[in-house]
Every structure is written in C-alpha cells, then in structure tokens.
Amino acid sequence: MAVHNRDIAAAFEEMADLLDIQGANPFRIRAYRNAARAIDELSIDLASLLAKGEELPRIPGIGADLAGKIRELCAKGRLKALASLRRQVPPGLSDLLKLPALGPKRVQTLYRKLGIHTSAQLRRAIHDGRLRSVAGFGPAIEAQLSAALAAAKERPERLKLAVAAQYAEPLRAYLAAVPGVVAVEVAGSYRRARETVGDIDIVVAARSGSPVIERFAGYEEVAQVMAQGPTRASVALRSGLQVDLRSVEPDSFGAALVYFTGSKAHNIALRRIAQGRGLKINEYGVFEGVRRIAGKTEADVYRTIGLPCIPPELREDWGEIEAARANKLPDLIEQSALKGDLHLHTRATDGHDTIAAMAEAARAAGLSYVAVTEHSKHLAMAHGLDPKRLMAQADEIDRINTTLSGMTILKGIEVDILEDGSLDLPDDVLGRLDLVVAAVHSGFHLSREKQTARILKAMERPHFSILAHPSGRLISEREPYDVDMARIIHAARERGCFLELNAHPARLDLLDIHCRKAKEEGVLVAISSDAHSVGEFANLKFGVLQARRGWLAKEDVLNARPLAELRRLLKKTM
C-alpha cells in the first residue's frame, strides 16, 4: 500500500490528537499539527521522493525527529510511536474530539468519570441523564452534544466556492446596509479563493453603537445563533452553513482582515516576524508595547513588518512570505487581462446556444476571441461531431466571422483522448483547425502508469494544442484520475503545448499547485470557461481566482495574449 502525503499528515494529526488527550506538552502537540498541515499542503510526493533514494527536502516545522518518522512511515507503512500511543488511549476517543464543545480535557473527563470512549456511549449517557452528573457538564453542553450527535449523519459537506458565494454575497450586501457599518469583507478561505469553503467568515468595520451584531443574528436565513457577544457572533444558516461575524472599529479593519483571512499558517508566520521586531500583531492592529502603530489597512499591517501587501490568494505559507521579502511576489492575473476563451460548446453538441449567440455573449463579457470546441464523435452522449459535421461547422464559422466586428471565432474541437492514447479524429481533419483541445472523458479507472502514458502519447500527436481539464476531477463528486502531473507538465514544455485551467466551479482543474508547477516550467495555462450556454462566461471569474492561487501572472496565461500572438503560439502546436 503506497504511502501518500495525505497518510503522513493523517498519522501526525492522529498523534497530535492522542497526545492532546493524554495531556502532553502542548508545544509538542502543536509541532505535530504544524507538521501535518505542512505536509498536507506540499506539492511533492514525499514517499516517491524517498523511493527514488533522494533526501527529504527542508520543510519548515519538520526537524530531525519528524523527518525520521516520515522515513519510517514511507518505508514500513506504519509508525511505532503511533501504534504505541494507540495502545495507551482507548479507541474512539480521538473521534470524540470532533464533536463541538469537546476538547481534550472534557474527552478525558468523560472517559475517567463515565468510561465513555465512543459516540454511542455518549448518546446513552445523555439519554440516561448520567452526563449531567459530571462536574463541568451542564444542560447547555448536553444540548449541544445531543444536537451534534443527531446531526452527525447529515453534516454539510464543504461548499464549492461558487455555491458559497450565493450565500456570502447577499449577506455582505445586507450587512453593508446596517447603520454604522463602514466596510464589510468576506474573509477566511472564501477570500483566499479556496476551491471549497467550510464556513463563511465575515469582518465588518463598524462605528461603536452599530447594531450590526444584532442585525446579523436576526438575518432572515439564520436558523440558529450559536454564539453572540458584543464583537462577534456565530450562526448556522438554514442550509446548515456556519457563518462567523467579527466586528471591529474602522481603525482596526485592516488588522482584523489579515487575521480573519488567514490562513492560520500565514498568520503565525506574520506574527513570528513581528515578534522578531519587538512587535505584536492581533486583530486590532500592530502594537509596539501598548501603542498601536498600524491596523487601518492590510497594507499598513504588512508594511510595519517590512513586507509588501500579499494578495489573499497567496496567503498559505507556501513561500509567499519569502517571495514578499525578496520583492518577488507575482503580479497576479486579473480577469480584465483575459482576451479570449479557448473552450466552449454550442447547440451542435451539448451546448444550449448558437455559435453567433455565444460569440456575442463573449464580446459582452469583454473578450475579443473565442474558440468553438465541440465534443468529438466518441462522446456520443453529447452528440459529438464526426469529420463531416466538424467541417460543416468550420464553414459556418468562416461565414459568421465575416459578419462580426471586434470578435473572432477560432475553429477548434474538444477531441477525446481514447484509452489507447490515440485521438478520436484523424490527423488530416484536426490539421484543418486553428487549435485542438484534447481531453479524457472515459477510462478514468486506469492505473497511474497507464493513464499517464495514455495522455503523454496523445500529446505527441501532430495536432495537439491544449490538454483540457487535466485531472478530470469534479469537486466533491468525482476524484481526479490517477496521473503523474509533474510528467505531464514537463512533457507539455517539451512538446510546446498548453494546459487548461477549466474555470467551471466544479472542475477548477488544473489545481493551484499544478498551475504553479506549470509556471515554473514555463508552460502557459489557458483559463477556459467550458461554457455550454451564454451565461457561463461568468465562470471565468473562478478560473482566474484559481490561477491567482497558482501564482499565475498575465504572462503565464495563454488567453491573455492578443489574437495575433495567440495564433502564432497555436500554430506551433498544429
């Protein structure tokens, strides 16, 4: 059984939980949690690195001991220290930590006083009234646990960013209209544009006396107020989505934004730097002793610790702080820099609108070129095009182009990469197009070896411009197929072709880490809407956000190039 970074992170996380329950040194526990997070966010696969006989890279937070544990886990598939801890702590206890109001102390108390180590036992103890007999467990905690146990099966999944926006944006507008509110920002992972969001964090700047907390708690979609104080409140919406609001004075808004945008790892790194300069950062500002020296804007906060303002999408402690220090932060791509869209469908296959309507909608979205890229015949479900229909469409595009001004339609295809690595249409047909977008739509189950070989073989075909949705994943619906993305990216550089970042909110594939890798290798990324109707050019926004998370600048994006230059680049692939 291969060990992946995920497994190493999970092992360290479990170590931390078990040590926590044992009441171990909190800093030792934190070291395990920090290491788990660092490994989880790593873009290189540690086990395969070690398998190749290479040394572990230097990872912040991982010293000699944890490096040794990583090697042990990769070599043997298990960890002595973890096995030993598991023998000391009753099974199930660490699962109880996931319940609200239950931390290591209370879990320990429950076990000591009532012998509880599973949620079933906890449920019975509540039912029998035994829980209340334990000092420190009153009716409120009992009710909270009872509700959590009942809801355990219907816990809401993380929401896709685009879905979260449907809740967050109306709430933002609602809060902005509350008297005394000067500014509202949705912070947290939403602002960092993570592809999924677990809850919504909102920061408001409000003058003292503003009823913003009360209005928030009274928002019509609020189903339950879980906590409410003078400066913060937590609610659950009817959908189950948790929303946290934090209100600060306008002079503290920047500091609060930094604090609540996170990521946690980024914030910790910032505070360490501040500490080194004899400063303290909290959600109210940057302090020198008791004197506040910054806090009104985010830029102020960063400036006091000698850094330029770091865009939210980069705040993951993935090297952005080092880059900021060296003044080498990327100038991230903006949506307005996109000049065209290289992947869309029309009525000819599974789209809903005509070529002309799509072109018009693209122009309205501020673009000056689009490529029509229908499915090919193998995708019969989508009524994919055969050579005859494709050529007829090409003629139609030529005709429409003569009627357009300020918009050019390119002739393309989204051709299936078949299981043997061949393309679904013959070379002479593909050669008559402006570009060939190719994608895997079947055979998701192939082994990593075979899947990678299949795609690499397709990329070697004489007409291959862009690999569409390179991993095939659908967020929280379908896992990516197993493919060696590092090799694909490297091959794309050798071949001189491009990779797509599909902007559909369910796809967002390339992943951010792969965007970054592509950039490092000098492979241009196409941010494509994959629009199936005129309204879907709006999805480009999410593609751009993902690209920003992947450190992409305008220069790194294929469809940020003007048409003439784009044609030259595409020609080389054809």
Next chain:
DNA sequence: GCCGTTTTCGGCCCGACTGTTTTCAGTCG
C-alpha cells in the same frame, strides 16, 4: 517537537465567547 540577528536552552500566536461557577477553564477560530 522545532528553532535560533537575544538563544543549542527556553521560548513557542492571540483573543473572544460559553458555561459553569462564583473567578476561570475549556473550546474555538
């Protein structure tokens, strides 16, 4: 367990809210 322009020892990010208890521990983000 990690880490080092103050350190190889002695620090380690910081504050709000809740519940239960009478002044604060525990949890959470």
